[in-house]
Amino acid sequence: xxxxxxxxxxxxxxxxxxxxxxxxxxxxxxxxxxxxxxxxxxxxxxxxxxxxxxxxxxxxxxxxxxxxxxxxxxxxxxxxxxxxxxxxxxxxxxxxxxxxxxxxxxxxxxxxxxxxxxxxxxxxxxxxxxxxxxxxxxxxxxxxxxxxxxxxxxxxxxxxxxxxxxxxxxxxxxxxxxxxxxxxxxxxxxxxxxxxxxxxxxxxxxxxxxxxxxxxxxxxxxxxxxxxxxxxxxxxxxxxxxxxxxxxxxxxxxxxxxxxxxxxxxxxxxxxxxxxxxxxxxxxxxxxxxxxxxxxxxxxxxxxxxxxxxxxxxxxxxxxxxxxxxxxxxxxxxxxxxxxxxxxxxxxxxxxxxxxxxxxxxxxxxxxxxxxxxxxxxxxxxxxxxxxxxxxxxxxxxxxxxxxxxxxxxxxxxxxxxxxxxxxxxxxxxxxxxxxxxxxxxxxxxxxxxxxxxxxxxxxxxxxxxxxxxxxxxxxxxxxxxxxxxxxxxxxxxxxxxxxxxxxxxxxxxxxxxxxxxxxxxxxxxxxxxxxxxxxxxxxxxxxxxxxxxxxxxxxxxxxxxxxxxxxxxxxxxxxxxxxxxxxxxxxxxxxxxxxxxxxxxxxxxxxxxxxxxxxxxxxxxxxxxxxxxxxxxxxxxxxxxxxxxxxxxxxxxxxxxxxxxxxxxxxxxxxxxxxxxxxxxxxxxxxxxxxxxxxxxxxxxxxxxxxxxxxxxxxxxxxxxxxxxxxxxxxxxxxxxxxxxxxxxxxxxxxxx
Ligand code: MOS
Numbered sequence: 001x002x003x004x005x006x007x008x009x010x011x012x013x014x015x016x017x018x019x020x021x022x023x024x025x026x027x028x029x030x031x032x033x034x035x036x037x038x039x040x041x042x043x044x045x046x047x048x049x050x051x052x053x054x055x056x057x058x059x060x061x062x063x064x065x066x067x068x069x070x071x072x073x074x075x076x077x078x079x080x081x082x083x084x085x086x087x088x089x090x091x092x093x094x095x096x097x098x099x100x101x102x103x104x105x106x107x108x109x110x111x112x113x114x115x116x117x118x119x120x121x122x123x124x125x126x127x128x129x130x131x132x133x134x135x136x137x138x139x140x141x142x143x144x145x146x147x148x149x150x151x152x153x154x155x156x157x158x159x160x161x162x163x164x165x166x167x168x169x170x171x172x173x174x175x176x177x178x179x180x181x182x183x184x185x186x187x188x189x190x191x192x193x194x195x196x197x198x199x200x201x202x203x204x205x206x207x208x209x210x211x212x213x214x215x216x217x218x219x220x221x222x223x224x225x226x227x228x229x230x231x232x233x234x235x236x237x238x239x240x241x242x243x244x245x246x247x248x249x250x251x252x253x254x255x256x257x258x259x260x261x262x263x264x265x266x267x268x269x270x271x272x273x274x275x276x277x278x279x280x281x282x283x284x285x286x287x288x289x290x291x292x293x294x295x296x297x298x299x300x301x302x303x304x305x306x307x308x309x310x311x312x313x314x315x316x317x318x319x320x321x322x323x324x325x326x327x328x329x330x331x332x333x334x335x336x337x338x339x340x341x342x343x344x345x346x347x348x349x350x351x352x353x354x355x356x357x358x359x360x361x362x363x364x365x366x367x368x369x370x371x372x373x374x375x376x377x378x379x380x381x382x383x384x385x386x387x388x389x390x391x392x393x394x395x396x397x398x399x400x401x402x403x404x405x406x407x408x409x410x411x412x413x414x415x416x417x418x419x420x421x422x423x424x425x426x427x428x429x430x431x432x433x434x435x436x437x438x439x440x441x442x443x444x445x446x447x448x449x450x451x452x453x454x455x456x457x458x459x460x461x462x463x464x465x466x467x468x469x470x471x472x473x474x475x476x477x478x479x480x481x482x483x484x485x486x487x488x489x490x491x492x493x494x495x496x497x498x499x500x501x502x503x504x505x506x507x508x509x510x511x512x513x514x515x516x517x518x519x520x521x522x523x524x525x526x527x528x529x530x531x532x533x534x535x536x537x538x539x540x541x542x543x544x545x546x547x548x549x550x551x552x553x554x555x556x557x558x559x560x561x562x563x564x565x566x567x568x569x570x571x572x573x574x575x576x577x578x579x580x581x582x583x584x585x586x587x588x589x590x591x592x593x594x595x596x597x598x599x600x601x602x603x604x605x606x607x608x609x610x611x612x613x614x615x616x617x618x619x620x621x622x623x624x625x626x627x628x629x630x631x632x633x634x635x636x637x638x639x640x641x642x643x644x645x646x647x648x649x650x651x652x653x654x655x656x657x658x659x660x661x662x663x664x665x666x667x668x669x670x671x672x673x674x675x676x677x678x679x680x681x682x683x684x685x686x687x688x689x690x691x692x693x694x695x696x697x698x699x700x701x702x703x704x705x706x707x708x709x710x711x712x713x714x715x716x717x718x719x720x721x722x723x724x725x726x727x728x729x730x731x732x733x734x735x736x737x738x739x740x741x742x743x744x745x746x747x748x749x750x751x752x753x754x
Pocket of ligand 1: 240
């Protein structure tokens with residue numbers, strides 16, 4: 001925190017910014033161990049089949065090669081890893097080196113270790129595979145619906161019946177493309193054994209889970225494993241779970257008795273971990289002529305793998321968005337020959353929100369209503385599924401404030417009626433709602449240690465994947481203790497620290513904050529007690545001593561530096577523990593969390609439904625000749641409950657909104673149906689939003705505390721920025737062009753006459 005200053009508005013700048021921009025922050029691949037070796041991966045070049053032979057002779061004679069691990073050498077050495085859905089920590093239960101079976105193109109089939117990364121890469125390129133190939137199905141829409149696996153269904157009332165007496169029915173199919181994880185930092189692993197103790201550096205969102213997952217797969221006790229994830233260069237869900245290359249890097253290090261480092265190449269990112277699956281949504285809305293909703297039906301098919309069944313539909317959440325009258329939603333997973341798709345920012349909500357929020361826009365057009373007005377009209381008083389009160393719900397306020405900031409009242413309703421004479425573009429203005437469940441997070445513990453130099457160190461096994469958690473927690477400690485920001489240190493990303501949950505589900509900041517608040521309060525009470533003990537003449541009345549600028553000030557006027565208090569103690573330090581057990585978690589669940597299992601309190605509590613809400617407004621400019629769409633500006637207003645650090649949060653929300661622009665207009669993981677592979681999986685070919693494409697984005701927060709919020713008062717803040725954002729863009733494209741494009745990404749040729 002050297003040099004950090006509290007700005008006038010009392011908000012800390014990003015505490016690790018200096019380390020990050022100067023390169024001092026150590027990411028996994030930056031970490032070096034003396035004597036370390038380097039690994040590279042060999043990946044399958046066909047989509048499905050059985051390896052008959054792996055010829056390694058040419059690779060073995062490359063200078064510096066130490067080891068080539070294939071399924072022939074690994075059987076029995078590495079045990080099974082349980083996928084998250086089966087109570088474990090792995091992204092997929094399918095161990096790619098367990099046997100000769102290949103289930104997807106790009107599957108890791110060998111790991112080569114050499115003295116240098118170049119030698120390892122060269123040798124990996126010389127490994128030859130021969131296989132008995134089998135036909136593969138990677139296109140979910142070509143798969144037989146009979147093989148679909150139903151993963152979720154919910155019904156309230158009779159929405160199909162509602163259609164028969166509805167004045168307006170919107171029925172449409174929406175499609176979203178598969179999306180590739182490409183955080184700025186690719187996957188990497190660094191593994192070192194010291195005797196029978198393993199330390200793994202890994203860019204993970206869950207150091208505790210990875211510790212237990214690795215221990216299980218490698219056949220050692222969890223307390224022999226330490227996982228370090230100090231800085232993560234973006235994660236978005238792709239680094240939430242343990243991946244098999246991490247296991248095998250550690251296994252190679254065990255065999256070679258040398259540290260081994262693996263840096264995954266850009267082009268390999270698509271098939272070593274999660275991706276966002278393609279999805280198809282059939283939505284039917286029934287309404288009265290005045291726009292009152294009578295029924296909502298939503299059936300979605302989401303791409304899956306043959307190895308794991310992971311529901312990613314999200315209709316359980318969309319079913320609570322409006323006063324629908326009656327609801328019937330269903331979700332199916334379509335098994336295909338790909339690695340298991342999985343988490344990517346708002347994995348459940350994002351594609352589903354595109355379908356629902358476009359359908360709502362279509363209904364607004366059919367009803368002749370303003371789309372903001374239609375949403376306001378169908379605002380529920382209680383959660384329509386469980387009939388529970390909302391733990392704060394300010395969607396109307398978000399819509400109103402967003403409309404005001406955007407200038408929505410100047411919108412001309414007829415399609416194609418707005419233009420920018422300066423650029424010649426036809427303008428379109430679109431709106432969509434955002435929502436994200438307020439998961440309660442997992443059990444969180446925290447240690448606060450004040451040392452003789454006055455430094456307050458807060459330590460917990462949480463992770464900061466770039467979200468700003470370190471900064472938000474530092475801010476909290478500064479406020480709570482009136483501490484000097486230069487003498488506050490936040491230690492995260494180490495499984496040896498007190499238990500904290502996975503950084504996921506938009507609840508880790510709130511969860512960590514609750515434990516840190518508890519620790520800070522306990523530390524303050526201890527400091528008051530110690531001030532009374534060590535400065536008897538100056539003793540303050542209980543509760544009266546106030547902290548100020550890293551000092552306890554007694555009513556007698558004595559001002560005692562925190563460090564001075566610590567120096568009076570044995571060991572020259574004061575240590576306290578804080579904790580937070582979210583409502584609804586039993587002691588058994590806390591024990592499960594300690595054992596490395598995923599534990600999270602639900603968004604539905606016995607007394608309330610807890611979620612965050614927001615509204616996106618987007619302006620597009622469409623060139624009617626070329627079909628080019630440019631998002632010119634966006635406004636997002638969000639209600640997320642209590643805000644811990646507005647600048648960090650707005651940054652995430654802005655990033656999510658921009659990702660929505662990419663989702664709407666650019667991103668698409670193309671499939672080569674002939675060879676069963678994803679195409680263009682590197683950043684040279686996969687089209688993402690860049691700075692040059694990014695519109696001006698304005699983000700505002702409305703944060704009235706909800707009546708049913710937990711003591712932290714936060715309701716899910718990280719991921720909501722992306723939810724609904726692509727729908728706002730697609731709705732704006734309709735407003736500009738009159739073309740309802742229901743398949744993402746929207747391409748130029750969708751918008752020009754062919
Ligand atoms: Mo996130 S997709 O909850 O890491």
